[in-house]
Amino acid sequence: MVLAGLFLSLTLGYGVVCALVMQGGYAAAALRREIEDLRADAALLEYYIRHAESSQRVEQTAARIGMRVADPAAEVDYVVLPAGEREAREVALGEAQRGVATALAAMAAEVVAVRGRAEASGVSAATGSLEPDRRP
Numbered sequence: 471m472v473l474a475g476l477f478l479s480l481t482l483g484y485g486v487v488c489a490l491v492m493q494g495g496y497a498a499a500a501l502r503r504e505i506e507d508l509r510a511d512a513a514l515l516e517y518y519i520r521h522a523e524s525s526q527r528v529e530q531t532a533a534r535i536g537m538r539v540a541d542p543a544a545e546v547d548y549v550v551l552p553a554g555e556r557e558a559r560e561v562a563l564g565e566a567q568r569g570v571a572t573a574l575a576a577m578a579a580e581v582v583a584v585r586g587r588a589e590a591s592g593v594s595a596a597t598g599s600l601e602p603d604r605r606p
Contacts, residue, residue: 508582515578 521527532538 511582511585512578515574515581519574
């Protein structure tokens with residue numbers, strides 16, 4: 471009787487350990503898929519940023535809203551700034567560029583957060599429907 475109880479408890483213990491190992495494996499696979507999805511999202515956001523920053527895109531947008539290239543001989547006046555003021559303007563420009571980079575990073579983080587909330591609520595982030603996302 472004692473041997474049967476010992477055998478039963480060892481068998482149940484082995485089953486529990488196997489179930490825990492399988493659960494950990496499934497969790498690791500899910501995390502790998504999530505990492506791959508986030509990397510794909512990051513690559514897509516980087517593409518959008520590069521596209522938005524391209525000089526050709528800026529020129530197209532400027533032309534669409536009625537801007538044109540100035541004629542340097544007729545329309546451009548040059549102002550030479552004293553050295554201290556010039557350096558201050560360069561510092562301000564660098565801060566503005568960092569602000570834009572920070573804003574883009576915040577937008578990317580918000581996209582990831584919205585996607586996570588959508589998936590947690592059962593809405594497919596790819597399709598916007600309540601159907602499960604069936605992407606491979």
